[in-house]
Amino acid sequence: xxxxxxxxLVVTGKGGVxxxxxxxxxxxxxxxxxxxxxxxxLSGQHAVAKTLGLPHATYxxxxxxxxxxxxxxTAADCLADFAQRKLHLPAVSNWLITSKPxxxxxxxxxxxxDLLQLGKLENMIAEPLPGEPTWDLTILDAHAxxxxxxxxxxxxxMRETARVGPFYELxxxxxxxxxxxxxxxxxxxxxxxxxPVHEALELSNALAVDHAAPAAVLVNRCARxxxxxxxxxxxxxxxxxxPEPAAQALAALADEESTRSGHxxxxxxxxxxxLEKVTPLRVHTVELPDLTDPTxxxxxxxxxVKTLMVGGV
Amino acid sequence: MTTLVVCCGLxxxxxxxxxxxxxxxxxxxxxxxxxxxIDPARRLAxxxxxxxxxxxPVRVTLPDVSGTLDALMLDRDATWAEVIRRHAPSAExxxxxxxxPWSRAVSSRLSGxxxxxxxxxxxALATDGRWDVVxxxxxxSFHALDFLHAPDRVRRxxxxxxxxxxxxxxxxxxxxxxTRGLASLVRRVAGEAVMDDLSEFFGMVSALSTGLRERGAAxxxxxxxxECHYILVASAAAPREEEVSEFLAALxxxxxxxSGSVLTRATAPLRVPVNAMLAELPTRPKGVDAAGWAHxxxxxxxxxxxxxxxxxxxxxxxTRMARMSGAPVWPVPEVDTEAGAITALGLxxxxxxxx
Numbered sequence: 064x065x066x067x068x069x070x071x072l073v074v075t076g077k078g079g080v081x082x083x084x085x086x087x088x089x090x091x092x093x094x095x096x097x098x099x100x101x102x103x104x105l106s107g108q109h110a111v112a113k114t115l116g117l118p119h120a121t122y123x124x125x126x127x128x129x130x131x132x133x134x135x136x137t138a139a140d141c142l143a144d145f146a147q148r149k150l151h152l153p154a155v156s157n158w159l160i161t162s163k164p165x166x167x168x169x170x171x172x173x174x175x176x177d178l179l180q181l182g183k184l185e186n187m188i189a190e191p192l193p194g195e196p197t198w199d200l201t202i203l204d205a206h207a208x209x210x211x212x213x214x215x216x217x218x219x220x221m222r223e224t225a226r227v228g229p230f231y232e233l234x235x236x237x238x239x240x241x242x243x244x245x246x247x248x249x250x251x252x253x254x255x256x257x258x259p260v261h262e263a264l265e266l267s268n269a270l271a272v273d274h275a276a277p278a279a280v281l282v283n284r285c286a287r288x289x290x291x292x293x294x295x296x297x298x299x300x301x302x303x304x305x306p307e308p309a310a311q312a313l314a315a316l317a318d319e320e321s322t323r324s325g326h327x328x329x330x331x332x333x334x335x336x337x338l339e340k341v342t343p344l345r346v347h348t349v350e351l352p353d354l355t356d357p358t359x360x361x362x363x364x365x366x367x368v369k370t371l372m373v374g375g376v
Numbered sequence: 377m378t379t380l381v382v383c384c385g386l387x388x389x390x391x392x393x394x395x396x397x398x399x400x401x402x403x404x405x406x407x408x409x410x411x412x413x414i415d416p417a418r419r420l421a422x423x424x425x426x427x428x429x430x431x432x433p434v435r436v437t438l439p440d441v442s443g444t445l446d447a448l449m450l451d452r453d454a455t456w457a458e459v460i461r462r463h464a465p466s467a468e469x470x471x472x473x474x475x476x477p478w479s480r481a482v483s484s485r486l487s488g489x490x491x492x493x494x495x496x497x498x499x500a501l502a503t504d505g506r507w508d509v510v511x512x513x514x515x516x517s518f519h520a521l522d523f524l525h526a527p528d529r530v531r532r533x534x535x536x537x538x539x540x541x542x543x544x545x546x547x548x549x550x551x552x553x554x555t556r557g558l559a560s561l562v563r564r565v566a567g568e569a570v571m572d573d574l575s576e577f578f579g580m581v582s583a584l585s586t587g588l589r590e591r592g593a594a595x596x597x598x599x600x601x602x603e604c605h606y607i608l609v610a611s612a613a614a615p616r617e618e619e620v621s622e623f624l625a626a627l628x629x630x631x632x633x634x635s636g637s638v639l640t641r642a643t644a645p646l647r648v649p650v651n652a653m654l655a656e657l658p659t660r661p662k663g664v665d666a667a668g669w670a671h672x673x674x675x676x677x678x679x680x681x682x683x684x685x686x687x688x689x690x691x692x693x694x695t696r697m698a699r700m701s702g703a704p705v706w707p708v709p710e711v712d713t714e715a716g717a718i719t720a721l722g723l724x725x726x727x728x729x730x731x
Contacts, residue, residue: 078516079388079611142565150564159561164541168562171533172574173481173489206387220485224477228567289675294668298676301658309656312648313676320679322712357614 069248070188072278073241075205075270076252077262081283083110085252085351086204088363089371090115094130095364096372098199102127103187104135105180111204114358124196132198138169141179148186149229174224177217182233185240216273241274248278253334255285255327255350264337267346276342279371282331284353289317289324347371377603378502379407379509381731383638384523384623385609386616387516390640394609394708395513396447397724399436402509403443405730409509410446410501414494414516431455431497438718446507455493456483458500463587469580478577482534488526490515495527495595502598520608520623524630531592534578535585543575605635605731612642612690612707615697624701635704635731637697642707643686650684704729 072089076082086102090111093100101124102111109120112135115127120135127133143160146152152160159165169175184203191197218241222234241247249270253263267277289295295317302314331350338346349370351363383395392413399411410433431454433446457474464470473479482489494515501510514523532538542562545555563571598604606627610620620637627634646653654677660669694705708727711720 077388078386079390079614146561146565152561152564159558162558164539164555164558165562167533167538168542170487170529171539171578172566173478174485176487177485217485220481224481225567225570226477226573227569229564230566230570287675287678289679290668290672292668292672294664295672295675297661297664298658298669298672301661302656305656305658307656309648309653310658312646313653313656313680316646316653316679316683317676320675326712 069200069246069278071184071201071203071247072250073203073205073247074250074252075266077259077266078206080252080254080259081357082206082252083204084114084357084360085250085281085283085363086111086202087114088360088367089202089250090131090133091128091360091364092367092372093200093202094128095368097130098372099130099132099197100200100202101132101134101198102202102204103133103184104204105206106176107135107137108204108206109135114360132196136180136183138176138179139166141183142169144183144186145179145233148192149233174217174221175230178221178230178234178237181218181237181241185237189240189246219273244275244278247274249274249276251277251280253280253282255282255330255334257326257330257333260330260334260337263334264341267338267341271341276344277346279347279349280334280338282334282348282350285350286323286327286353288327289320291321291324295321378505378507379731380498380502380598380601380604381509381511381635382498382514382523382599382604382606383512383609384514384520384606386520386619389609389611390708391609392513393721393724394607394638394640394728395511397708397721398511398607398728398730399445399447399509400438400441400718400721401725401728401730402511403438403441403445404725406442407508407730408444408506409511410448410507411511411513412448412450412494412497412501413513414450414490433501443508450494450497452483452490452493453480455497456489459493459496459588460584463584463591465583469583473580473584476577476580478573479581482581486530486533488522488530488533491517491523491526492530494523495599496591499591499595499598520619521626524626524632527595528592531585531588534581534588537582537585539578543571543578600630600632602633604633606632607635608637608701610637610639610697612639612686612693615639615693617693617696617700620697621700634701636729637701637703637705638728639690639694639697639705639707641710642690642694643683644707644709645687645691646680646683650680653680 074082074086074089090100090102104111104120112120112133115133117125117127117133120133122134122137122140124132124134139161143157146160188201218234218237222231222238225231225234251263251266253259263280270277299314299317302310302317334348347370349366351366354362381398383391385391395411395413399409402409430449431451433448436445436447438445460473461470464473483493494512498510498512501507541555542559545552545559608620608623610616624634657673660666690707694707698705706727706729708724711723
């Protein structure tokens with residue numbers, strides 16, 4: 064992630080890996096590194112907002128911390144924006160744009176939700192109107208359900224389906240924007256476990272094929288390593304040799320820790336080797352600690368500033 | 377009567393694994409069970425050690441069970457094609473719909489279509505007669521509620537009458553003026569060609585609407601029956617209790633029967649209190665490096681403290697969820713999957729009920 068001028072980080076990863084939490088942490092890290100940053104959520108989501116302590120997520124940007132804003136898109140807001148920007152429709156059309164039949168149209172046309180929201184994202188970053196706020200870095204919380212790239216493949220699918228017209232053109236703009244590695248970087252979030260790593264590699268591979276290899280992989284919730292040296296073995300043996308239930312319980316715990324730690328090491332190794340196959344370029348792999356209190360992000364933000372933000376994202 | 381078990385929950389909580397483990401539990405209880413998973417990451421296929429499976433049940437080999445376990449992975453596109461063929465008035469129309477680009481986009485790109493396909497398949501399995509129990513995983517979503525509400529919403533959307541005004545505005549009166557304004561606006565937003573394609577697509581898909589509606593009613597009867605049990609799967613690491621209570625309220629309002637919650641990745645209490653353990657820390661044997669010993673001790677003390685804190689947290693979560701839902705909570709420990717997926721499912725199954 065050494066490109067100073069990269070404008071957008073698309074943060075992706077399966078449910079349950081802590082993606083939204085890390086989006087918030089990335090936003091805070093960017094702000095701490097002196098960037099004007101914004102976290103964006105889609106479809107009225109507010110998981111990042113919640114992590115950042117924002118009671119209500121809104122379409123209008125809100126300041127959440129010094130240098131960091133937040134907003135959440137909805138398809139309806141983005142449609143109104145699209146109509147005004149691209150078609151230069153007067154604001155009086157707004158009541159029609161927000162009418163019930165229009166909302167039904169928006170829901171009934173496959174892929175339109177994704178297209179309009181990604182279109183707004185592109186506008187906000189690449190073509191801001193005079194007077195509109197701008198940011199150095201946008202961090203998008205992109206859910207990776209299904210095939211992982213559902214949202215990002217939306218543009219291509221729409222281009223193929225629509226074939227002509229405003230949707231087709233918008234889809235083309237989005238596709239170019241997302242596949243320009245100078246502008247857009249993908250961040251894959253995973254856990255140091257076998258299945259999540261497997262999924263992260265699948266996702267990275269699909270990204271490399273469709274767009275570009277991920278700029279970074281964040282390995283969330285890395286637990287402390289069990290030493291697994293002569294001293295640690297001596298400790299286990301000393302505990303196992305004693306009959307007291309407490310000593311036995313400790314010995315069992317030491318065994319569990321050793322096993323867990325071994326699996327964690329294996330998973331990291333699988334990830335490292337797998338990423339080498341995905342791309343010849345170096346992928347920043349950042350290991351983040353398992354937080355005791357997930358609302359106190361400071362330790363993670365510190366690491367992200369040092370590893371990703373210094374020298375620019 | 378076929379028993380249905382619907383596993384709801386947010387993404388990443390272990391829903392798929394729970395569904396598979398429930399299947400194992402039923403097979404152990406002597407039932408003929410089929411598990412439908414919907415997650416396209418093929419996690420069930422992984423967990424069951426089967427090759428990629430799609431839309432067709434595959435027999436899973438289990439050691440020492442008196443029942444049988446079949447598994448299948450929902451294929452959205454194939455299911456949508458099945459739905460079209462079932463409800464289209466003619467084979468010719470079905471072919472045209474299946475080939476239509478907007479129709480092809482329905483199964484993968486229309487919000488809620490995944491849930492619709494899931495309920496269509498669930499109905500097919502439940503009425504097949506080959507199984508005593510059908511366990512279903514639900515599509516990954518932001519809200520556990522999506523599975524309850526999305527299918528009907530999509531059935532309604534796939535009816536051209538709803539959008540009729542956009543394609544053929546009324547010609548007279550105030551309504552005429554308003555709908556003509558709207559129609560021309562939509563034409564400008566979407567473009568003439570796209571609107572013509574969409575008009576054709578919605579015209580064709582509307583031919584399915586009677587069939588879809590009737591099937592919708594049959595599915596609703598099934599999903600509201602006493603034989604249909606809803607289970608909520610939540611992760612102990614992030615139980616998202618607000619969502620849980622929202623889900624329960626919706627189930628209750630809908631008159632569906634809630635059976636209980638599975639709390640995955642729950643930490644079991646330590647058998648010995650941590651303080652008693654720490655009193656038993658051994659002294660450093662001769663010949664062991666002092667710094668290494670201190671490091672190992674601190675790692676062990678930290679692990680014990682973390683374990684105790686998590687166990688206390690998870691026990692409190694389970695108690696709160698049980699109180700909130702007025703139904704049982706089944707904590708499921710994290711299981712070592714390295715020993716083999718089937719072994720792991722068997723261990724999880726031991727913590728799960730058969731309803």
